[in-house]
Amino acid sequence: MSEHGTTLNIEKFGSASEAKALSAEADDWTLIIRPQTGWFDLHLADLWRYRDLVTMFVRRDFVSFYKQTVLGPLWFVLQPLLTTLTFTIIFGNLAKISTDGLPKILFYMSGITAWNYFGECLTKTSDTFNANASIFGKVYFPRLSVPISIVISNLIKFAIQFGLFLVFYFYFLFRGSNIQPNSMLLMLPVLLLLMAGLGLGSGIIVSSLTTRYRDLRFLVQFGTQLLMYSTPVIFPLSSIPEQYRWIMIANPMTPLIETFRYAFLGTGTVSWGMLGYSAVATLVIMTVGILLFNRVEKTFMDTV
Amino acid sequence: MSETVIQVRDLSKRYRLGVIGGRRLVDDINSSMARLLGRQDPLAKVDLLPGADKQKAARSDEMWALQNVSFDVEKGAVIGIIGRNGAGKSTLLKILSRVTAPTTGEVRVKGRIASLLEVGTGFHPELTGRENVFLNGAIYGMTKAEIRDRFDEIVEFSGFEKYIDTPVKRYSSGMWVRLAFAVAAHLDPEILIVDEVLAVGDAAFQERCLGKMEKVAGDGRTVLLVSHNMSTIQQICKECIMLKNGSIHKVGAPGSVVSEYLSETRVATNVDLTQWQDRTGNGFAKLSRMAFLNADGEEAGIFPIGTTICFDLETTYNRELIDPLFEVIIHDPAGEPLMHLRSEHDGLRIGKVNGRTSVRARVDNVGLYPGRYFVSARIAAGGRNVDFPRLCGSFQVTPSPGRHGDLRLNPKWGKYHLDSTWTRGDQ
Ligand SMILES: Nc1ncnc2c1ncn2[C@@H]1O[C@H](COP(=O)(O)OP(=O)(O)O)[C@@H](O)[C@H]1O
Numbered sequence: 060m061s062e063h064g065t066t067l068n069i070e071k072f073g074s075a076s077e078a079k080a081l082s083a084e085a086d087d088w089t090l091i092i093r094p095q096t097g098w099f100d101l102h103l104a105d106l107w108r109y110r111d112l113v114t115m116f117v118r119r120d121f122v123s124f125y126k127q128t129v130l131g132p133l134w135f136v137l138q139p140l141l142t143t144l145t146f147t148i149i150f151g152n153l154a155k156i157s158t159d160g161l162p163k164i165l166f167y168m169s170g171i172t173a174w175n176y177f178g179e180c181l182t183k184t185s186d187t188f189n190a191n192a193s194i195f196g197k198v199y200f201p202r203l204s205v206p207i208s209i210v211i212s213n214l215i216k217f218a219i220q221f222g223l224f225l226v227f228y229f230y231f232l233f234r235g236s237n238i239q240p241n242s243m244l245l246m247l248p249v250l251l252l253l254m255a256g257l258g259l260g261s262g263i264i265v266s267s268l269t270t271r272y273r274d275l276r277f278l279v280q281f282g283t284q285l286l287m288y289s290t291p292v293i294f295p296l297s298s299i300p301e302q303y304r305w306i307m308i309a310n311p312m313t314p315l316i317e318t319f320r321y322a323f324l325g326t327g328t329v330s331w332g333m334l335g336y337s338a339v340a341t342l343v344i345m346t347v348g349i350l351l352f353n354r355v356e357k358t359f360m361d362t363v
Numbered sequence: 364m365s366e367t368v369i370q371v372r373d374l375s376k377r378y379r380l381g382v383i384g385g386r387r388l389v390d391d392i393n394s395s396m397a398r399l400l401g402r403q404d405p406l407a408k409v410d411l412l413p414g415a416d417k418q419k420a421a422r423s424d425e426m427w428a429l430q431n432v433s434f435d436v437e438k439g440a441v442i443g444i445i446g447r448n449g450a451g452k453s454t455l456l457k458i459l460s461r462v463t464a465p466t467t468g469e470v471r472v473k474g475r476i477a478s479l480l481e482v483g484t485g486f487h488p489e490l491t492g493r494e495n496v497f498l499n500g501a502i503y504g505m506t507k508a509e510i511r512d513r514f515d516e517i518v519e520f521s522g523f524e525k526y527i528d529t530p531v532k533r534y535s536s537g538m539w540v541r542l543a544f545a546v547a548a549h550l551d552p553e554i555l556i557v558d559e560v561l562a563v564g565d566a567a568f569q570e571r572c573l574g575k576m577e578k579v580a581g582d583g584r585t586v587l588l589v590s591h592n593m594s595t596i597q598q599i600c601k602e603c604i605m606l607k608n609g610s611i612h613k614v615g616a617p618g619s620v621v622s623e624y625l626s627e628t629r630v631a632t633n634v635d636l637t638q639w640q641d642r643t644g645n646g647f648a649k650l651s652r653m654a655f656l657n658a659d660g661e662e663a664g665i666f667p668i669g670t671t672i673c674f675d676l677e678t679t680y681n682r683e684l685i686d687p688l689f690e691v692i693i694h695d696p697a698g699e700p701l702m703h704l705r706s707e708h709d710g711l712r713i714g715k716v717n718g719r720t721s722v723r724a725r726v727d728n729v730g731l732y733p734g735r736y737f738v739s740a741r742i743a744a745g746g747r748n749v750d751f752p753r754l755c756g757s758f759q760v761t762p763s764p765g766r767h768g769d770l771r772l773n774p775k776w777g778k779y780h781l782d783s784t785w786t787r788g789d790q
């Protein structure tokens with residue numbers, strides 16, 4: 060009996076204190092859904108709250124990559140090898156394009172390794188809406204977590220190719236080739252970050268545009284390829300006549316590739332000014348990308 | 364003590380028709396080139412309409428899936444949302460779950476929402492059940508630690524201890540829903556939104572889900588539920604909203620809203636189903652007509668208890684089907700399914716069909732208690748739903764003179780009369 064009474068009292072007390080709390084925060088809505096949020100209503104805090112989701116996506120990518128048939132992972136090893144071989148034969152031996160006096164294999168391979176990371180980030184993130192339409196249609200989460208996780212999980216593939224590059228690199232180093240690793244190696248994380256940012260930024264710009272123009276998707280692969288030829292992957296910047304060089308440098312990937320190569324091999328056209336330009340361009344592209352992406356994600360689901 | 368946790372104000376949603384699948388860049392370039400050169404746009408629709416009608420035509424490529432919907436939901440309420448297919452139920456839930464943005468209006472929400480809009484929310488087939496639980500939890504905004512805390516509970520609820528380390532690509536669709544619901548229900552959301560997905564699981568699991576939803580509501584959380592199952596709605600909802608053509612048609616106690624919903628089904632002896640909206644299916648064929656006939660093969664809408672009812676189903680095929688299965692479901696006045704007649708059970712093997720067919724299901728000595736009954740019809744083939752118009756017909760059973768008519772049939776104690784033989788055992 061007394062027990063019962065006690066319980067009752069506690070209940071009463073509970074509801075009373077609850078009432079007080081409620082009246083204090085009567086207008087405390089946690090979420091307001093409105094039609095057109097402004098361009099700058101980015102919910103970036105949401106993205107932080109969902110950071111575990113980003114790691115889950117990365118894990119998913121990794122697991123499904125590694126559960127693939129052997130051919131998938133094997134391809135990541137073969138692709139740079141074959142490309143390097145092709146470039147060495149065609150551009151190096153037949154066309155006799157300069158490699159700044161560096162061993163041809165290392166010259167091409169360094170360019171390809173760095174470029175592949177950027178290119179993978181670009182092509183994969185540009186497919187964000189298309190590849191995730193079914194899940195976007197079912198549940199809300201910050202959509203940006205998908206491209207961000209792609210950029211991170213691509214690091215794994217980069218690591219494989221980078222490891223391969225290092226094998227060749229050390230081989231040439233110990234054979235006493237004319238290569239000088241230098242302090243620019245310390246910039247490596249920054250370079251990667253900028254490449255990731257550039258790939259992410261341009262990828263989500265493309266992915267936003269593809270929701271309107273589906274046929275753009277098929278141009279992405281081709282466009283990325285084309286872009287590679289306007290980046291010093293197969294020729295050094297120094298081989299371009301002075302008066303046209305600015306066209307190349309306008310491509311923010313150019314300084315990144317040149318610096319990457321310079322850090323390991325000791326030859327290349329590198330300046331802080333060019334790197335600074337790349338950083339600013341990356342920032343601009345990413346900002347534009349995020350704004351566009353944020354705009355599109357609101358109504359994308361109505362069009363699939 | 365009531366607190367409003369969802370406030371919907373003047374919510375409208377407009378879909379633009381014709382943007383599905385997006386446009387092609389080449390088309391836009393073509394059009395603007397043509398405009399630049401002063402030629403006629405090669406892709407413009409030929410329009411013969413004079414000025415005034417043009418505006419109307421321009422608007423006809425839009426459609427308002429929701430129009431000026433306003434309501435409040437109080438904390439701990441279980442709200443049922445009903446309406447015919449295309450009424451806007453899913454659109455409403457999608458806006459609440461932030462999958463799509465409204466066109467006008469505003470929603471205010473207090474607390475975390477977890478929504479279960481469709482089957483298999485974001486499962487990855489290569490990953491195991493365990494990995495998918497974590498992925499799904501994260502998609503719903505849970506942290507890894509939160510999921511780890513609830514993992515055992517989730518697995519236990521789903522009943523998958525044995526399969527939890529199997530890739531989900533080996534799961535059946537029913538299993539996907541079970542796991543998805545298990546995750547969603549254990550998120551401890553302040554608001555749980557469920558759209559018709561529970562129709563997939565087996566009866567025992569559905570029971571468990573309903574129980575869980577009631578429990579969730581009992582804990583002071585809020586549930587919004589879309590269902591075509593009127594008995595589910597009446598069983599667990601405290602209040603019900605009926606949508607019709609994108610607007611709120613009726614709000615109130617489930618009983619009255621459900622009967623309003625069902626009253627739209629006419630008693631007709633011969634129902635043209637071609638225009639029936641409330642249906643699902645893959646479109647390979649369409650049930651085009653349903654008729655009720657008596658023992659003499661005459662169309663009828665009223666059947667005395669104890670007599671014969673025939674259901675005639677006419678089907679129009681869009682492609683050849685092999686051995687389709689026909690079903691008739693008889694619902695009680697509350698919409699709860701009572702009888703399930705299946706051509707398969709009773710031996711109709713129709714073979715390859717195309718064009719048009721007509722099949723008849725005959726039930727003799729119908730023991731349904733007097734009252735009004737609703738009928739759904741279905742055609743399925745190869746285990747897939749081809750066409751399923753719901754609650755599309757209705758007939759009346761009346762008391763009849765003679766044996767059945769003399770019986771006392773109190774619907775409080777029974778729904779169906781079965782003949783039984785009684786003997787005294789102690790003599
Ligand atoms: N993405 C879309 N584009 C165009 N119309 C749509 C789209 N989604 C739904 N609709 C239309 O909006 C209306 C409401 O659909 P929905 O909310 O799915 O209804 P319900 O769930 O009640 O069956 C329907 O007429 C449907 O055809």
Ligand SMILES: [Mg+2]
Nearest residue numbers: 449452453454
């Ligand atoms: Mg729906």
